[in-house]
Amino acid sequence: xxxxxxxxxxxxxxxxxxxxxxxxxxxxxxxxxxxxxxxxxxxxxxxxxxxxxxxxxxxxxxxxxxxxxxxxxxxxxxxxxxxxxxxxxxxxxxxxxxxxxxxxxxxxxxxxxxxxxxxxxxxxxxxxxxxxxxxxxxxxxxxxxxxxxxxxxxxxxxxxxxxxxxxxxxxxxxxxxxxxxxxxxxxxxxxxxxxxxxxxxxxxxxxxxxxxx
Amino acid sequence: xxxxxxxxxxxxxxxxxxxxxxxxxxxxxxxxxxxxxxxxxxxxxxxxxxxxxxxxxxxxxxxxxxxxxxxxxxxxxxxxxxxxxxxxxxxxxxxxxxxxxxxxxxxxxxxxxxxxxxxxxxxxxxxxxxxxxxxxxxxxxxxxxxxxxxxxxxxxxxxxxxxxxxxxxxxxxxxxxxxxxxxxxxxxxxxxxxxxxxxxxxxxxxxxxxxxxxxxxxxxxxxxxxxxxxxxxxxxxxxxxxxxxxxxxxxxxxxxxxxxxxxxxxxxxxxxxxxxxxxxxxxxxxxxxxxxxxxxxxxxxxxxxxxxxxxxxxxxxxxxxxxxxxxxxxxxxxxxxxxxxxxxxxxxxxxx
Ligand SMILES: Nc1ncnc2c1ncn2[C@@H]1O[C@H](COP(=O)(O)OP(=O)(O)OP(=O)(O)O)[C@@H](O)[C@H]1O
Ligand SMILES: [Mg+2]
Numbered sequence: 001x002x003x004x005x006x007x008x009x010x011x012x013x014x015x016x017x018x019x020x021x022x023x024x025x026x027x028x029x030x031x032x033x034x035x036x037x038x039x040x041x042x043x044x045x046x047x048x049x050x051x052x053x054x055x056x057x058x059x060x061x062x063x064x065x066x067x068x069x070x071x072x073x074x075x076x077x078x079x080x081x082x083x084x085x086x087x088x089x090x091x092x093x094x095x096x097x098x099x100x101x102x103x104x105x106x107x108x109x110x111x112x113x114x115x116x117x118x119x120x121x122x123x124x125x126x127x128x129x130x131x132x133x134x135x136x137x138x139x140x141x142x143x144x145x146x147x148x149x150x151x152x153x154x155x156x157x158x159x160x161x162x163x164x165x166x167x168x169x170x171x172x173x174x175x176x177x178x179x180x181x182x183x184x185x186x187x188x189x190x191x192x193x194x195x196x197x198x199x200x201x202x203x204x205x206x207x208x209x210x211x212x213x
Numbered sequence: 214x215x216x217x218x219x220x221x222x223x224x225x226x227x228x229x230x231x232x233x234x235x236x237x238x239x240x241x242x243x244x245x246x247x248x249x250x251x252x253x254x255x256x257x258x259x260x261x262x263x264x265x266x267x268x269x270x271x272x273x274x275x276x277x278x279x280x281x282x283x284x285x286x287x288x289x290x291x292x293x294x295x296x297x298x299x300x301x302x303x304x305x306x307x308x309x310x311x312x313x314x315x316x317x318x319x320x321x322x323x324x325x326x327x328x329x330x331x332x333x334x335x336x337x338x339x340x341x342x343x344x345x346x347x348x349x350x351x352x353x354x355x356x357x358x359x360x361x362x363x364x365x366x367x368x369x370x371x372x373x374x375x376x377x378x379x380x381x382x383x384x385x386x387x388x389x390x391x392x393x394x395x396x397x398x399x400x401x402x403x404x405x406x407x408x409x410x411x412x413x414x415x416x417x418x419x420x421x422x423x424x425x426x427x428x429x430x431x432x433x434x435x436x437x438x439x440x441x442x443x444x445x446x447x448x449x450x451x452x453x454x455x456x457x458x459x460x461x462x463x464x465x466x467x468x469x470x471x472x473x474x475x476x477x478x479x480x481x482x483x484x485x486x487x488x489x490x491x492x493x494x495x496x497x498x499x500x501x502x503x504x505x506x507x508x509x510x511x512x513x514x515x516x517x518x519x520x521x522x523x524x525x526x527x528x529x530x531x532x533x534x535x536x537x538x539x540x541x542x543x544x545x546x547x548x549x550x551x552x553x554x555x556x557x558x559x560x561x562x563x564x565x
Contacts, residue, residue: 114309121269121380122323122370123298132325136313212354213312 004171005187011085012167012195015157018089020150023096028142030056030097031104032130042116042126052101059098064156067095068163088165092156099149107141108134140211147203151196158192168192215246218378218410219268224277226263226434237263238274239434245412245427247377250404252425252442253414254457260434261414265380268412269301270294282377299327302371306383308363310355316342316366317351323373341369345399361392368399372407379403381413385420393417397424418457422446422522430454443525447492461520470516470531475561483538486515486559489548492527500551501532508544510536531558538563 030052036042037049062070068091072082075090111134119133135142158169168188176185226238237260245251255261266272268279270286279287281301289297310319320341324334342348345365355363364384371379381400385393401424404411415421421428421442428445430438430453437451449455475484505512512532519528534541548555 112307112309114305114307115311117271118303118305118309118370119322119326121271121298121301121303122326122374123295124326125295128326132322133311137311139313213356 001184001187004175004184005168005191008166008168008171008188009191011165012154012157012169015085015088015092015160015165015167016150016153019092019096019153019157020146022089022093023100023149023153024146026093027097027100028104031101031108032134034101034105035108035134036126036130042120042129056098056101059095060102062095064091064095065159067091068160083164085165085167087163088157088160088167092153092160095156096149096153099152100146103145103149104138104142107138107145110141111137140207140213143203143207143210147200147207150199150203154192154196154199215249217244218247218282219243219245219412220278220280221264221267222278222280224264224267224274224279226260226267226272226274236434238267241277241431241434241436243429243436243439245410247410248404248408249426250401250411250413250424252421252428253412253431254416254418254421254428255414255431256416256453259431261416261431262382263434264431265382265412265414268378268380269298269303299323299374300376301378301380302374302376303380303382304364304367304371304384306386308355308360308367308387310363310366310370312355315352315354316347316358319355319366320369320373323370327374337373338369341372344372344403345369359392360388361396364388364392364396365399368396368403372403372409375407377410379409379411381411383415384413386415386417393420394423400424418461421457422461422520424523426523430457443492443522443527446522446527467516470558473515473559475533475559481537481563482535483541483563484533484535484559484561485541485545485557486531486533487545487548488529488531488556488558490527490529490554490556491552492522493525493552500548500553504544504547508536508540508547510534510540510544 034049034052034056037045037052039046039049071091071094075082075087078090079086081087115137116129116133119129124132157165157167158172161167161170161173164170168191172185172188175181176188221241221243224238224241225236228235228237241264253261253264263272267274268281268286270289274287277287278285281297284297286294286297311322314322317338320338321334324337329337342351345368347362347365347369350358350362355366358366367384379400384400385396388396397420400411400413403409404424413420413425425442427440428442429436430445430451432451432453438445438449438454445454446458449458473486475486501512501514504510512534514530514532516531517528519526521527534544545555
């Protein structure tokens, strides 16, 4: 049983970790572009802004379980399979990208407009404003937001187990539910709760530590 | 001839359209000389911020031109605009410091933006921190500073790239009177030290009075009055200017003095209570003693106050003049010849 648990834990951490990193990689730039193209921001572009916002809204409105199934052809195209941990990472990443984009948006909109204006008055380029003002000023908000994304991904990764992704969710369903192993069920629940608690505490602590406001 | 540093010609800025249309600047023309402290005063919503933000093109006017040191900033874009902005420092009412950077990091920021070498940045930042008197706060974050200290960081940051112009958008409005004084002192100091042209906008007349050389009064997007600060105090032409002046001048005479009756000891004498207002150097001259010597009148000083407009003294004096009617008349003529403004508050004729 412990072996099963350890293996499942490893799979969960792998799925969540990989999709968190990948979704951040795509979602952060997406969120940045979304914000700076807003009217009265540093690079207003109403059309681009509207298009991105619409795409993100569509992504955010699809329930994960539907997205999971709907993008199976795309998943196959990317990783060659739609099952297993690799097959789960694709839908997890896709669903988290739009979430990350919104998280980035809300973190960046927290920044006082005056600070951005001061940088413009100093003669900073758009690139300099992004790297030296927007991102550093938003770090605590970004950490809290990404923590939220990670906690969500843990939940979704359990659903991804449904398509044979493995992980703790898969373990609790196959053993705990279908084979009536109450002990496995309990243990996976305890482990999941512990991970989420640990992650949230760490994220909150780090954000508070880095917050200079 | 003083050299013109900033020139606005027929600048008009309109926000919004249709029903929401607001004419924030209405055909504004101004000349600001190199090395002067130019104040723009107006009530809330008059268009002060819009005006100052047009100078570094944070706002783009619909028409008109703005020229800084011979360069038409209204025409500049992209790289050229950014390069010119480095020569225009700006400080803000709410400081607008980077909360994630220390005092050092905030002052280094414009230098990093301009691509200055790391070793040079350090030297420059340390000398600026020294200039604004924050050497003991070098690694503090803005959240750990008082308002006055934050504005000092703002000033150091604005001066980092050796600008020719410093724009101040209500730089002292968020500060208490004591801190306001010290920040104004610092601004005056950098103005003299670097022959820096300072444009400041404010709704506080004492800011204008304490450090400005020239003032423009803005009302509903129009400049309604403009000239040397001393002239504005001596001869305000618009009601708005008069209102602002009243806020810093004790032009109201205390009621006790107004209602006071002139009681003459000698019934052969006439008496007059006169208010004398003066501005400029006359304050240093022994007018009163000449008065007594030359005209043989008795002088009784009732009330006096003295203040300074930047470095020019101004004030008012209320005196009783007692003596023969003709001598009093002659004395008053003499005072007017000295460039003083007289106003008779009370008058008693001889009863005998
Ligand atoms: N971005 C904007 N969009 C629409 N209207 C604006 C904008 N900025 C300013 N205005 C309007 O333009 C006018 C002038 O505003 P401005 O901020 O220049 O005034 P101000 O003199 O600086 O006032 P305050 O002392 O309150 O700061 C006001 O009527 C204001 O409502
Ligand atoms: Mg304003």
